[in-house]
Amino acid sequence: MIDKPPPRKPMLLDWETGEEGATAPVPPARPPRGVPPPPERVSGPTPADVPPVPDIDLDVPKGQAMLAASRIATVRGSRLGRFAGWVFGTLFAFVLSVAAWDFVAGLLGRNTVLGLVAFVLIGLAVVTAAALGLREWWAYVRLARLDQLRADALAARAKDDLKAARRVVASLEGIYAHRPDLRWGRARLAERHAEVFDVDGLLNLAETELLTSLDQSARREIEAAARQVAAVTALVPLALADVAAALYANLRMVRRIAEIYGGRSGSFGSVRLLRRVFVSLVAAGAVAVTDDLLQSVAGGGVLSKVSRRFGEGMVNGALTARVGVAAMELCRPLPFHAAPRPKVTNLVSRSLTGLFDR
Numbered sequence: 001m002i003d004k005p006p007p008r009k010p011m012l013l014d015w016e017t018g019e020e021g022a023t024a025p026v027p028p029a030r031p032p033r034g035v036p037p038p039p040e041r042v043s044g045p046t047p048a049d050v051p052p053v054p055d056i057d058l059d060v061p062k063g064q065a066m067l068a069a070s071r072i073a074t075v076r077g078s079r080l081g082r083f084a085g086w087v088f089g090t091l092f093a094f095v096l097s098v099a100a101w102d103f104v105a106g107l108l109g110r111n112t113v114l115g116l117v118a119f120v121l122i123g124l125a126v127v128t129a130a131a132l133g134l135r136e137w138w139a140y141v142r143l144a145r146l147d148q149l150r151a152d153a154l155a156a157r158a159k160d161d162l163k164a165a166r167r168v169v170a171s172l173e174g175i176y177a178h179r180p181d182l183r184w185g186r187a188r189l190a191e192r193h194a195e196v197f198d199v200d201g202l203l204n205l206a207e208t209e210l211l212t213s214l215d216q217s218a219r220r221e222i223e224a225a226a227r228q229v230a231a232v233t234a235l236v237p238l239a240l241a242d243v244a245a246a247l248y249a250n251l252r253m254v255r256r257i258a259e260i261y262g263g264r265s266g267s268f269g270s271v272r273l274l275r276r277v278f279v280s281l282v283a284a285g286a287v288a289v290t291d292d293l294l295q296s297v298a299g300g301g302v303l304s305k306v307s308r309r310f311g312e313g314m315v316n317g318a319l320t321a322r323v324g325v326a327a328m329e330l331c332r333p334l335p336f337h338a339a340p341r342p343k344v345t346n347l348v349s350r351s352l353t354g355l356f357d358r
Contacts, residue, residue: 172333185210215342219350222351229317233317274327
């Protein structure tokens with residue numbers, strides 16, 4: 001008989017290497033009955049790895065009224081919109097003229113006296129409209145004259161042209177020839193300008209003798225406008241009231257500054273000038289609350305902790321002062337050179353001081 005080989009014991013395979021002879025894996029210990037198994041650990045960021053939430057100070061004043069006013073003032077329609085406005089305006093004027101003609105002609109046929117009265121009244125209305133249009137055109141001319149004079153002064157300084165500087169001074173004297181408040185300054189300039197033979201000295205003399213007092217008047221207008229905007233924003237809680245007050249105060253301030261320097265802008269001229277001021281400030285990024293402005297407004301952030309309306313009022317007043325300074329630079333016939341440029345901090349502090357004194 002042939003002996004049978006002993007039976008071989010089954011060998012276990014290693015799960016990782018696949019080789020025989022591996023020991024049997026030890027099953028994990030089962031938790032006792034009634035106890036839930038521990039949760040599986042998931043790899044990923046923990047709550048400690050999440051970055052902190054940034055601090056957003058919602059109480060910091062932003063000057064929303066002046067920002068809204070700047071957006072309203074700088075809105076410009078498209079060419080199609082302007083063309084449509086011109087077409088409809090012309091059509092309305094034509095229809096109104098034909099209706100007035102038919103009205104006067106029919107009234108003359110029925111009653112001569114009433115027809116003549118209507119004719120005279122319509123004629124006066126036409127003459128008044130023409131006078132208003134002529135005044136607006138003259139306002140544009142005066143503002144353009146100030147712009148040209150300022151450009152000529154800059155060119156004379158750049159080229160060191162004494163003849164051009166003398167022409168600028170002569171034009172400046174002609175603009176202010178009928179101003180009684182500048183009589184003394186004109187007399188001093190007439191006595192001394194013949195003794196000056198350099199461009200900088202001559203233009204600085206004209207700026208000092210003629211424009212210093214006008215600068216003071218313009219500063220007072222800026223302080224009054226900043227005071228008005230700050231008071232309305234702080235004390236009137238009505239919606240859009242601060243925006244309307246900011247637009248009105250800035251429009252009035254710009255118009256008064258133009259009149260002080262000899263611009264005498266009309267209604268449409270004042271709107272155009274205000275738009276130019278806001279466009280220049282928006283292009284320079286100046287219609288915004290910066291750190292230096294917020295620190296200069298006598299602690300606007302501190303006041304906003306007590307009352308948000310007061311903080312907004314102070315910032316709106318500061319932005320109004322910034323608009324006023326830009327209007328001075330656009331309306332002044334000579335750029336700031338000998339006289340110091342007004343600072344927003346000083347204007348705001350003086351305007352708020354006047355507010356609390358009153």
